[in-house]
Amino acid sequence: MTSRSSYSDRKEGSGASYLSLIRENLKRRVWSAALSALLFFFMFPVPMLANITSRLNERNFTGYADAAAQRDLAAQRVFEDFVSWSGVFSGGLSFVLCCLAVVIGVSAFSWLHNQRKTDFYHSLPVSRTRLFHVVNINSILIVGIPYFIMCLAAALIVQANTGITGCIVAALSGFAGQMAFFLLAYMTVVLAMMLTGSVFVGILGTFVFFTYGPALFTLIHGLMGSYFRTYYQSVDHIMILLQRTSPFAWMLDLAGGVSSSGGIQNLPGSGLSRIYAGLQASVLFRIWTALAAAVVLMLISLFLYHRRRSEAAGHAMAFAATEAPIKLMICIPVAVTGAYLFHQILDEDAWALFGLVSAALISCLVMEIIFRFDFRQALSHKAHPVICILLAAVFFALFRFDFMGYDTYLPARVSVGSVGITSPALDEAFNYNRSYRLEKNSDGTSYVRQDTDPDPALTVMNRMTCHDLDNAYRIAEVCIADLKKSHRSMLFAADYSERTPGSVPYDAASYYGNVCICWHLADGRTCLRRYNTDLSMLRTELDRLHDDPEYKAGFYPVLGMKPEELSGANYQDISGYEHVRFADPENAAETSDPSGAVPDAAALLQAYQAEFATLTAETRRSEMPVAGLQFKSRDFQAIADWIRTQDGYYGWMNDVDYYPVYPSFVKTIGILEQNGIRLNTALEPEHIGSVVISDSRNFPGLDWEATEAARKAPLVISDREQIREVLDAAVITSLNCQNGMGPVYNGLNVSVRNRTEGIGTDSGSDGASGGASSDESNDEGKNETGNEPVYGASFPEPVPANGQQDIAVAEYTDLKSDTYPSGSSDGYWYDNDGSIEYYAYSLSLDRNRIPAFIIEYFGIDEADIKANSQQSY
Amino acid sequence: MIESVDLTKRFDEVTAVDHVNAVIAEGSVFGLVGTNGAGKSTFLRLVTGILKPDEGRVLIDGEDVFTVPRIREQFFYVPDEQYFFSNVTPREMMAFFAKIYPHFDRGRFGRLAGAFELPENRKINTFSKGMKKQLSIILGLSAGTKYLLCDETFDGLDPVMRQAVKSLFAEDMTERGLTPVITSHNLRELEDICDHVGLLHKGGILFSRDLDDMKLNIHKLQCVLKPDMTANDLAAYLTDPLSVLRIEQRGSILTLTVRGSEYELLGRMEQLDTVFYEVVPLSLEEIFISETEVTGYDIKKLLF
Structure with a gap:
């Protein structure tokens, strides 16, 4: 028995083979094949040749490096441009393929929307399955063959001109990935064509499929953000899934995910390794997912094609049963959008209702007109607008009035594994976990790219695993109880606004702020809430949270740092940044401890970790940091060293990732001293020429002019004892690791004017350039490479006081601003003739230790201290 | 033999074909007459498997035409208004059908096209309505199928052509047992060619008899x-x-x-x-x- 005579083949029908049917179908679609070929010709060979012509032209080389090096760099850039453009993460290519999928998909099955053509094809002895596959195979060939050929040609052109191998691999990997996404988009279009009966409605259907998910996601996201008081502006998995229901968004999301981190150039490694990095597991997963989704869509489309009746051609929808559900699925979100927009603009529920009804009616009428192709039948199915209005009103009210209890929801205790909690009231320094990568500019110079976390608080909460659930529930319950008190006003008062610092009338007893809770559920999901409340109600709970080692371990990466990861440390005090020059036993004689038993960087780290981990909230309320410590990882140091060798700018590295050193950190301070570091020597009384205390108080209830009038004239102090008194009460507020809970009085500025001798530590160096790998003996301001450090010499030179007249306190001389020496932008103060007078440090006062003579002079009372002190819960 | 059993087709609230039982025997010319809207074209589209019956079924040589696509090799459908691919010539259409129908006779197509004076290499979209009708009949006759299903085929043909087509039908019936099924709203057109006539009215067959x-x-x-x-x-x-x-x-x-x-x-x-x-x-x-x-x-x- 031949296959032709077999039953299955007999059922399939037609003596025509797949090949001949494909050939015949292709003849009908020559125009789309030509369009595809033309498009890919101008997308691959032409721009690659243009890029090669531009980049490899020696006239465009700069004089910063030799021509050969620049040519190599340019060749590398050409290669990377090709990989960027042709790779799986190329957003531009994805967009073009998406558009092509629409054109090819619509044209491939447009005959289904014409009765004559449908009758013709369906009267032929060819099964629908075979017809469906033939058309789809041709669609893939029409796009795939020109794409493959042109991409390969471009790869060969790039390889021939740059000499870099790997272009073909890059082209093939990009081809595989992009074709998977093309298939997904194409099958979505086919599904839309199967569901509809006219080309116009088919295109509209495609638009709906491409945009519905992201649009609904945006709407829900907006509703939650606007109406849920505890909504944390982040997206969960369901929302991400909703966002990715569109193949278009799916493709661009992948491309965007790479481009948001800087594109292919910023993937680790170089050349081929970047390509493979691009095809990392997550990307491959996406590709396979896209292929699987495309297959599912194909099977659904095939099923629908078999169910589809020929007489559907010419109707709006091929299946009458889908009309009402599709209508409601579109009209309800449109109606909710109408309500939302009107409510956002006019802030009245009545207007929201107007927007809802208007949008529901208009959208239902438009949909009915589209379905019937007849304006006069716009009012058929009168029940639909009513149903739509009711369902949309319920949907909108769910968010508007929080009928779901989102804001008051607490996960069941048994379902919670751990919790992550953050509050800016405890610490705002969320960016301890920056990551850095080396990059090159087009002229060959280097720079470091910082990856900024768009939501560091969320990162911290996801990382944090506190098991003190009692405390977490207590925090949440207090917040929810407070929320319920204001719930009625939230619902019905148009002028309700969140209570955050600055948005509520001043009340020294209250401290409004937010606390974010991320419940890590046992099943792997997370539940996020952000509460705005009076944090003074949570003082005990927040203190307990602060003192929880698990909280600190989650918040501060330094506590998890291993000594072997450490390259070195920098410190910051009032004078600026400097390396901690750990004494090497071999040259211990040069250090303060000739015995050689000097604690090293690891010891400093461990001592700091021990003291920082036991730092209590109570201590933070009574102390302010006297210094900051930056623990440099080996990777961090390697980047600094590399930048320096490339003459790049690395001064910014002195500014980041400092941890506070409190006066009570005696072990840490002791190790620093053992390594020859005395903190804040510039503030020792013997180095101070004078102190100027200026009034910057705010007076609740007074306007700007009255406030200015109420402020006292600056007080200049030169008496040694009084200077000592002021310095004892002074706190440093200029470190890169502030204590937001500290006892800082902001009503007075203390300007300490430095005298000539004995200020600071070594000079001519910078924090970032030093490290374990560096030569510490750079007395002449040179690093281990012998180059002069270009940037970051942040220590000021000691400036001799030039006879500034001390002003006795008793004189209370009224120094107006025009009597100040001119110029102070760099901390140096200049005389009118331009010569340096002195160096000034700006300090604040500890609110608990303000000297009596200052209180007397400025007339400070308790209310004044409350009003001008750093607020804390 | 083509057999319709309780064949019913509805379009929304309209019953276009209502429980039609009919038998079209081989070797005869079956004429289906009825007014406009009587359901003739719908019946023929059901017979070709284009439309899926709501009730009943159509059997061609014992096989359900809708579920067994290969049985469609047994007939060629000439609709009232034949669809031709855009910008093609008769020769290209012939090439297409030759791949679809296993017994397509290219030689006969050439001879008939010559006899009807149809230019094989001229774009079909430049043809008159009558020429297109002739072309579709020629294609149908050349397909070598057992049945030829013609919907209002003689509309648009001049009397001479009509006679010529009738002669061709007679020739094919004699030579290879062709069974033409012809619908028309004009009884006089079928009088001299049909052996069996069915009268369709409001979706139902009033009667179906041998003309003799x-x-x-x-x-x-x-x-x-x-x-x-x-x-x-x-x-x-x-x-x-x-x-x-x-x-x-x-x-x-x-x-x-x-x-x-x-x-x-x-x-x-x-x-x-x-x-x-x-x-x-x-x-x-x-x-x-x-x-x-x-x-x-x-x-x-x-x-x-």
């Missing part, structure tokens, strides 16, 4: 009776096995439509003393009028 059977069993009797005899007397006389279907009197001339054999009728009339009588054949129209009146329809309102 109908012609042999129904006669028109014209006579002038003697004064002592009335038309009712004659009608009462012409019974068993004869039956009078219709009586019409104009002056003294009485015209009766009588069902029964001509031999029996003539025998009876021989025995009757009349002034004059003769038996004349009925046209297809007259046969239909008579038959449908019996079933309670006024055929003049259905056709013509």
Whole structure:
């Protein structure tokens, strides 16, 4: 028995083979094949040749490096441009393929929307399955063959001109990935064509499929953000899934995910390794997912094609049963959008209702007109607008009035594994976990790219695993109880606004702020809430949270740092940044401890970790940091060293990732001293020429002019004892690791004017350039490479006081601003003739230790201290 | 053999074909007549498997045409308005069908195209409506299928072409047993070609008969009776096995439509003393009028 005579083949029908049917179908679609070929010709060979012509032209080389090096760099850039453009993460290519999928998909099955053509094809002895596959195979060939050929040609052109191998691999990997996404988009279009009966409605259907998910996601996201008081502006998995229901968004999301981190150039490694990095597991997963989704869509489309009746051609929808559900699925979100927009603009529920009804009616009428192709039948199915209005009103009210209890929801205790909690009231320094990568500019110079976390608080909460659930529930319950008190006003008062610092009338007893809770559920999901409340109600709970080692371990990466990861440390005090020059036993004689038993960087780290981990909230309320410590990882140091060798700018590295050193950190301070570091020597009384205390108080209830009038004239102090008194009460507020809970009085500025001798530590160096790998003996301001450090010499030179007249306190001389020496932008103060007078440090006062003579002079009372002190819960 | 069993098709609230049972025997020309909207095209689209029946089924040589696509190799469908690919020539259309229909006769197509003076390499979209109709018939005849399903095929053909097509049908019926199925709203068009005629009205078949059977069993009797005899007397006389279907009197001339054999009728009339009588054949129209009146329809309102 031949296959032709077999039953299955007999059922399939037609003596025509797949090949001949494909050939015949292709003849009908020559125009789309030509369009595809033309498009890919101008997308691959032409721009690659243009890029090669531009980049490899020696006239465009700069004089910063030799021509050969620049040519190599340019060749590398050409290669990377090709990989960027042709790779799986190329957003531009994805967009073009998406558009092509629409054109090819619509044209491939447009005959289904014409009765004559449908009758013709369906009267032929060819099964629908075979017809469906033939058309789809041709669609893939029409796009795939020109794409493959042109991409390969471009790869060969790039390889021939740059000499870099790997272009073909890059082209093939990009081809595989992009074709998977093309298939997904194409099958979505086919599904839309199967569901509809006219080309116009088919295109509209495609638009709906491409945009519905992201649009609904945006709407829900907006509703939650606007109406849920505890909504944390982040997206969960369901929302991400909703966002990715569109193949278009799916493709661009992948491309965007790479481009948001800087594109292919910023993937680790170089050349081929970047390509493979691009095809990392997550990307491959996406590709396979896209292929699987495309297959599912194909099977659904095939099923629908078999169910589809020929007489559907010419109707709006091929299946009458889908009309009402599709209508409601579109009209309800449109109606909710109408309500939302009107409510956002006019802030009245009545207007929201107007927007809802208007949008529901208009959208239902438009949909009915589209379905019937007849304006006069716009009012058929009168029940639909009513149903739509009711369902949309319920949907909108769910968010508007929080009928779901989102804001008051607490996960069941048994379902919670751990919790992550953050509050800016405890610490705002969320960016301890920056990551850095080396990059090159087009002229060959280097720079470091910082990856900024768009939501560091969320990162911290996801990382944090506190098991003190009692405390977490207590925090949440207090917040929810407070929320319920204001719930009625939230619902019905148009002028309700969140209570955050600055948005509520001043009340020294209250401290409004937010606390974010991320419940890590046992099943792997997370539940996020952000509460705005009076944090003074949570003082005990927040203190307990602060003192929880698990909280600190989650918040501060330094506590998890291993000594072997450490390259070195920098410190910051009032004078600026400097390396901690750990004494090497071999040259211990040069250090303060000739015995050689000097604690090293690891010891400093461990001592700091021990003291920082036991730092209590109570201590933070009574102390302010006297210094900051930056623990440099080996990777961090390697980047600094590399930048320096490339003459790049690395001064910014002195500014980041400092941890506070409190006066009570005696072990840490002791190790620093053992390594020859005395903190804040510039503030020792013997180095101070004078102190100027200026009034910057705010007076609740007074306007700007009255406030200015109420402020006292600056007080200049030169008496040694009084200077000592002021310095004892002074706190440093200029470190890169502030204590937001500290006892800082902001009503007075203390300007300490430095005298000539004995200020600071070594000079001519910078924090970032030093490290374990560096030569510490750079007395002449040179690093281990012998180059002069270009940037970051942040220590000021000691400036001799030039006879500034001390002003006795008793004189209370009224120094107006025009009597100040001119110029102070760099901390140096200049005389009118331009010569340096002195160096000034700006300090604040500890609110608990303000000297009596200052209180007397400025007339400070308790209310004044409350009003001008750093607020804390 | 094409057989429709309880074939029903509805479009929304309209029942286009309503429980039609019909058998189209091989080797004959089946004519399907009916007014516009009677359901002829729908019936044919059901027979071709284009439309899926809501009830019943169509069997071609015992196979369900909708579920067994390969059975469609047995027929070629010539719709009222044939679809041709855009910008193609007759030769290209021929090439397409030649790949689809295994017994397509390219040589015959060339000969017929030449006979009909259809330029094979001219774009079809430049053809007149009649030329397109000719082309589709030629393609259908060249496909070598067992059945040729023609929807209003003779519309748009001039009388000469109509005769030529009829000749071709006759030739193919003789040579290879072609069974044409032709729909038309014009009974006269089918009179000289059909062997079997079905009358479709409001989606249902009023009747389906062999034309010869109908012609042999129904006669028109014209006579002038003697004064002592009335038309009712004659009608009462012409019974068993004869039956009078219709009586019409104009002056003294009485015209009766009588069902029964001509031999029996003539025998009876021989025995009757009349002034004059003769038996004349009925046209297809007259046969239909008579038959449908019996079933309670006024055929003049259905056709013509």
